[in-house]
Amino acid sequence: MRIAIVGCGFVADYYMKTIPGHPELELVGVMDRDQDRASRFSAYHSVPTYPTLDELLQDSNVELVVNLTNPSSHFVVSKACLEAGKHVYSEKPLAMELSQAEELVDLAEKRGLYISSAPCNLLGETAQTIWKALREKAIGRVRLVYAEMDDGLVHKMPYRKWSSESGIPWPYKDEFEVGCTLEHAGYYVTWLAAFFGPAQTVTAFSSCLIPDKETDVPLAVEAPDFSVACIKFASGVVARLTCGIVAPHDHSLEIVGDEGILCTKDCWYYSSPVYIKRRISIRRTMFISPWKRKYPLVGKATRYRYRGSQQMDFCRGVAELAAAVREKRPCRLSAQFSLHVNEIVLAIHNALDTGSAYKISSSFAPMAPMPWAK
Numbered sequence: 001m002r003i004a005i006v007g008c009g010f011v012a013d014y015y016m017k018t019i020p021g022h023p024e025l026e027l028v029g030v031m032d033r034d035q036d037r038a039s040r041f042s043a044y045h046s047v048p049t050y051p052t053l054d055e056l057l058q059d060s061n062v063e064l065v066v067n068l069t070n071p072s073s074h075f076v077v078s079k080a081c082l083e084a085g086k087h088v089y090s091e092k093p094l095a096m097e098l099s100q101a102e103e104l105v106d107l108a109e110k111r112g113l114y115i116s117s118a119p120c121n122l123l124g125e126t127a128q129t130i131w132k133a134l135r136e137k138a139i140g141r142v143r144l145v146y147a148e149m150d151d152g153l154v155h156k157m158p159y160r161k162w163s164s165e166s167g168i169p170w171p172y173k174d175e176f177e178v179g180c181t182l183e184h185a186g187y188y189v190t191w192l193a194a195f196f197g198p199a200q201t202v203t204a205f206s207s208c209l210i211p212d213k214e215t216d217v218p219l220a221v222e223a224p225d226f227s228v229a230c231i232k233f234a235s236g237v238v239a240r241l242t243c244g245i246v247a248p249h250d251h252s253l254e255i256v257g258d259e260g261i262l263c264t265k266d267c268w269y270y271s272s273p274v275y276i277k278r279r280i281s282i283r284r285t286m287f288i289s290p291w292k293r294k295y296p297l298v299g300k301a302t303r304y305r306y307r308g309s310q311q312m313d314f315c316r317g318v319a320e321l322a323a324a325v326r327e328k329r330p331c332r333l334s335a336q337f338s339l340h341v342n343e344i345v346l347a348i349h350n351a352l353d354t355g356s357a358y359k360i361s362s363s364f365a366p367m368a369p370m371p372w373a374k
């Protein structure tokens with residue numbers, strides 16, 4: 001399938017690194033509203049550029065557009081692509097507002113086009129292995145999930161030195177203004193929705209703990225840098241998801257079943273090992289066994305040849321979409337699925353403004369430490 005990329009920024013290099021793994025994807029050109037970026041990217045990767053989005057959309061060769069622009073541009077760019085008759089694969093979030101995401105999905109349906117959204121780590125070996133183990137009831141009935149997307153104290157990290165392979169700096173201002181929930185919650189929400197079905201309710205708390213992030217340019221938006229949500233799925237499973245850029249790095253997942261715990265360390269690694277920890281009864285107590293058993297990965301692990309804090313095949317979602325279009329079948333990361341994920345993530349993010357926290361009325365006087373601890 002002939003594809004074009006809009007947005008030649010930091011993440012675009014990761015797509016370029018993983019396109020070769022999908023020979024059915026033929027990149028015919030790229031475009032960025034920043035001409036310098038587009039020219040630099042085009043020279044580095046030896047791909048043609050389109051001077052404007054209109055020119056890209058007028059090219060009948062382009063069948064599918066990969067929208068790698070900043071989140072605030074996702075809606076306008078995806079809408080223009082659909083209106084021009086192109087299928088769309090959008091980086092996450094699908095849109096910054098639910099009404100916009102709904103409009104995109106409606107538009108795609110009316111035009112007989114496909115729209116799908118990242119992240120696609122659900123199509124990775126680790127997620128597919130966990131899903132298989134769940135189908136096989138490897139840990140019995142699932143009750144509860146703890147999913148963590150904490151990235152450490154990012155604003156104190158040397159992020160000014162982070163750049164992509166072709167030299168694009170990590171877009172810290174945009175990342176901080178969009179917020180870690182919209183940026184990262186989807187990596188686990190997609191897994192949870194696929195494993196446990198549609199969500200029924202989201203009860204969330206979001207906060208901006210470090211408003212200025214000590215950036216050289218002032219931030220225009222105080223987005224949440226910490227959020228915690230309890231998601232109740234129609235199947236009865238409840239998941240507690242944490243996202244943050246304050247607490248130490250932790251991307252782990254623990255799925256709690258009646259007969260054991262299914263876990264992995266990091267959803268950003270397509271081949272992160274999957275383990276089962278069993279419950280064991282000794283005399284009158286029940287323990288979680290300290291020995292964890294490896295549950296074999298369903299696919300062979302690949303090492304993607306790029307630097308970064310993850311090992312993900314960014315183009316796997318594009319390839320799935322392209323295959324769905326060609327085979328005239330539903331896409332796994334379908335428009336409705338992407339919309340559902342977007343709605344959950346927005347509900348968590350928006351809890352900063354909409355959350356109705358219970359106000360405690362009682363209080364107490366400060367307590368003195370023990371004398372030997374002063």
Ligand SMILES: NC(=O)c1ccc[n+]([C@@H]2O[C@H](COP(=O)([O-])OP(=O)(O)OC[C@H]3O[C@@H](n4cnc5c(N)ncnc54)[C@H](O)[C@@H]3O)[C@@H](O)[C@H]2O)c1
Binds near residue numbers: 053077183
């Ligand atoms: N930075 C990461 O590590 C990372 C990882 C995974 C996913 N993503 C996602 O990828 C997307 C892009 O992030 P990034 O880090 O590459 O950002 P970036 O700022 O480095 O690049 C985005 C590019 O899009 C261009 N752009 C914006 N609006 C445009 C428009 N209307 N028309 C044409 N070009 C436009 C910008 O000029 C810029 O070059 C975001 O949705 C982000 O959530 C980022």
